[in-house]
Structures are given as C-alpha cells and as structure tokens.
Amino acid sequence: MADVSTPSADLAQNASVPLKPLGKVVAVTSGKGGVGKTFVSANLAAALARRGMRVLVLDADLGLANLDVVLNLYPKITLHDVFTGKAKLEEAIIRAPGGFSVLLAGSGMVEYSRLTPEVRDDFLRIMNGLVPHYDIVLLDTGAGISDVVLFAVSLASEVIVVATPEPTSLTDAYATIKVLVGQQKRQVVRMVINQTARLGDGRAITVQLQQVLDRFVATDPTRPIKLVHMGDIPADPAVRQAVMRRQLLTLSMPGSPAAMAIGQLAQKVQDTVVPR
C-alpha cells in the first residue's frame, strides 16, 4: 500500500504523532468551524467520482461532523458499530448521492475522542483495510486543533486547509498550519479558499499566508514550507440553496459558479494530489 513516498517519514520520531501517513489519504481540515469544510469534502468527493475515481469520504470528526446532514444520510450502521464489534466494516460503508462512498462515524464515537492507544490502533487498522479499495480517501476532520483532528490529519499524506477570507478564519487557518508544520513536520499544505468575493482573492490570500509563514514559521532554510493554492470557491447563493435543500451542489446546480469551481478543484486534486 506504500504506493506513494510519504514526505514525512520522520513522523515516527515524534512521540505525539507516531504514525506514518497513508498514501491516497487526503485530510480536509480548517482552523475555524463553519467555513464550509464538510461542504467542500462532500462536493469535492462527488466531483472526483464524476471524474471516474473511486472515492471514500470518512467522517474523521468522530460523529461530530455534519457529513450526514450535508448528504442527508442516516445509516443504521456506522463506524461506531464497527468499533464495538457489532458490524463489519463493509456494512458501515454506504453509497452517497454523488456516486462516492461514505463512512459515517456515528454519534457514539465521541466516546473515542480520548484517543487511547487502542483507539488509535483500531482506527489505523480500519484505515489500512479501506485505503486499497479506493483511488482517494478524503478525511473530513473536525474544526479546530483537537487531538482527534491532529490524529486524523496525521493519517493523511496530504492535507487541504479550507479557509474563508474572514480575518478570524485566516488566523485559525494560519494557526492550524503552524501546528501541522511544527508537530507533523509537514512541508506542503494545500489551500482552498471558500466564499471568495472576486477572482484571484484566494490566490492573494494564499500568497499572504505564505509570506507570514516564511517570516515567522519557516525559519529553517533547509525546511521550507510550501502552501499550494488549490483553488477558490466563489461566494455563490446556490451554495446556500443546496445546503438548505440538503443536496450536493455539484449535483443539483452543476452550472453554478461554486460548482464549476469545485469541478476545477477536483481536476487539480486528481492531477497533483492523487498518486499514480
């Protein structure tokens, strides 16, 4: 399964993150909540599936994500049942409307948020079993920088940070990147800027973040940090409509500006993130 060279092999030395990230696994995270992280995960998954990829989205917020709400799915069997031995992993994986697979954590999973070594091992074992069956696994992580989020991100070979142009969101995105760089020794972080007002806003924000990182965080010239701008998603009333109707934007309004932007994002993800 080591079909991609993991850039952070030295992770194993870091006691707080003793895991080796898995290829094909992409964590979608954000500093602040409410920036559209789950919206991006779900619609990006649909857009990637549309491009012919086998996609799995995993609720890596351990039952606290709104993935079930966004996708309007309420499965009887969840990851929680797999953890407690009540069901098999295959039974918990369901088909989402966008043609991709979803593994929801289930509300009971919050009990596991203490992340004992056993829970980590179980989670890792489950991930190891899943990854070979998909072209890409998206981890919809929780917001903020909790142990669970850092653990989920540590499993991924690539990380996408979703932010909006709001100062609070940028500060939190910046703080998240700092932690990812400091704790997980990541050198590449991918940016998606949601709800942008104009074309080019997102790239300008990424440039800005890069400059602050270069000045305050990437002080070791042998370990530069690279922010990769993956795309902007323009502020678009269609997004709200789709969210209210609990439909995937890329399905219900594929011609809307935001859906088109997600299509472009999917292409870029396929071209640059997914190992061949």
Place this chain on the structure above:
Amino acid sequence: MASPFTAPPIHLEQLRLEDAQALLSRDAHLALPPTDSPQEFLQCVIDGLCELSQKDPLTGLSNRRQFNAVLERTIDSVARSGDPALLLMIDIDHFKKVNDQYGHHAGDLVLKAVGDALATCVRPMDTVARFGGEEFSIVMPNCHTYFGSTIGERIRETLQALRISIGIGVEISITVSVGGAYAPEWVRSTAALWIERADLQLYQAKSNGRNQVRLDTQQEIFVSAEEKNMLFGHLALGEPAWIEGVNHDAAAAAMGQRV
C-alpha cells in the same frame, strides 16, 4: 360542555399543597402570594420548587443536578460557538481534620464559608456548585484560556486568606486545591470526559502537595499580534489586498516594505 380550548378552573383547595408550602416556607423562606389568583399562586409554588430542586441546601449553591444541566448546556454552546469554557474542581484540603477536630457543625460552617467565598471570586454568569462532600465546581462559559490560571490563583488566595469563625473566638483557616480543564473547542465532548480531565488536574494538585492550582494545558496555538498584523493588518489600514481585488504583487510588495 367544556370547550377543548378553555382549561378547567383550578380549585386550590382540591390540591394537596401542604408539603410544597411547608417546604417552600422552611427551606426557601419564600412567602407565597395570596391565593385569590390560583394561577399566580401555583406558578409561584412551581417556581419555588424548581429553585429548590437546583440548590444545595447547605451552601445555597447550585447542586449537582443544576451543575450537570449547566455543564451539558455549556458543552453544546462550546461546540457551536468555539468560545472557550473552563471547568474548575475545587477541593478543601484536609477537610476531614476540621470535622474530626471541631465537629460536623464546624465542618458545615466551613463549607458554607467556602461556598460564599467562591461565589465572590467569579462572574455572575458563572455557575458555582457543590459537587459533593467538600468538593466544589465552577463552570465558566466564555472564559479565555489565558485567564484560567489567574482565576484559579485568585480562588486559591482568597480561600487561603479566609478566616472562618466556627464558634465564639474560634477562627480557622483552610486551603484548597484547584484542578481545571477547558472544554475542547469546537468539539462536542461529554460532561463525563470534561469532569474527568478537571478531576485529573485536581488529583495532581493534591498529590503534589495541595494548596495549588493545576490546569489541563490544551493544545495552545499562539498567533502573535505581529503575525496577525502581517496576516491582515492592511484590512484595518484601509488597504485591503484581496477585498478590493488590487494588484497582488503590489500588495505583497507593500507588505514586504512594512516588514
């Protein structure tokens, strides 16, 4: 024929209210209004009983039931808003000695005095509760992480300075150990996990010699004013780089000059 839209009249004399009235006048010192408005009277009885059911009879603080309700509510609001919230567990050091040496009445006086003192240390919006025995707890919504140790120390010092009169000419002083934990921001945790984290800190404060404050150190991410200024300082200066969609290179160059 009674219409389904009008409630039947209430006859107070047909209700057995003696126990409730006795409870309210004895424990809540509540004077009930005259009975000419049965609705108002009953509302007052119900409110009084609700109030009683949320209070610890000895200290007048919130009891465990109310504390649990507040804790659950705070967890909900933290998960939605991300505002930090602090839970403190406070335990009187060597309380058993007070009981053994001066008797249980003295012990009760100490508990009351500690409860009163704790209430003065925090904001009106905070919930001070008697958790059980000589253990107290305080739920502090919207309490920023860098205030935690200040509040903990304030409590510790206030209680250390407290002189508790337990009889004519007899004053004693006590110390407390304080353990605290912040609710994990943006995460819907559980009350049990939160209490456990705070309790663990309290245990460490105790085993480390008592009369001290221990806080669960969360993942602290510090973004300095300098960093924030560089991130979006230009917003405040009225030269928005991306909001106005200006030339990004020029904006970047401007940022470079300021640095």
